[in-house]
Amino acid sequence: MVASRKTVDGQTTLKVVTNHPIRVYPGCYFYIFFDSPLSKCNYLHGFPIMLLWSDPDEFRDGRTRNLTFLFSRDGHHVDSLPYAEEGCVLRLEGPYGRDPRLQAYENVVLAAKGIGITGVLPFALHFAVRRAWDDSVRDAEHREVDSNDPTFRDITRTVALFWWLDDENQENWVKDQLRALESMQDTEAVS
Secondary structure (H helix, E strand, C coil): CEEEEEEECCEEEEEEEEEEEEECCCCCEEEEECCCCCCCCCCCCCEEEECCEECHHHHHHCEEEEEEEEECCCCCCCCCHHHCCCCCCCEEEEEECCCCCHHHCCEEEEEEEHHHHHHHHHHHHHHHHHHHHHHHHHCHHHHHCCCCCCCCCCCCCEEEEEEECCCHHHHHHHHHHHHHHHHHCCCCCCC
């Protein structure tokens, strides 16, 4: 079900809540099917779309009910998007794709241009969530008590995210996710 819909500078963000938790990972994508005026759900016109974000606490264990998708103003989904109003039911198939397991690399460079941020931002968010969890388990409070909390133990030391903006307003598309990333991680923003 569509929990909220927001359009900023022609880009539409849909926040979707599922009936049950779904296993997600950075780089995964879904096929999304919208209701159409002629049928309950048009199964002939599914649109592939990458998962932009989910709740950080849920994202840590890889299972979530809250998904966020970013739709561009161009593409074959534009005619169906008006039917995705708040409260409407839609169908998701997936996730598809493969987890490249970037946490096995010491240095990771992520690069995107324009709407391509939807493909790389989940990786940066994933690293930040995992690092924040490991740091919380290793803090002084946990060291005093024998803790059985598992850690991820990623070997990644540096994550560089480069985003080429075609327009200054593109930052507004993912400002909530960028704020969350900054709050979870020591980040250095470069214009």
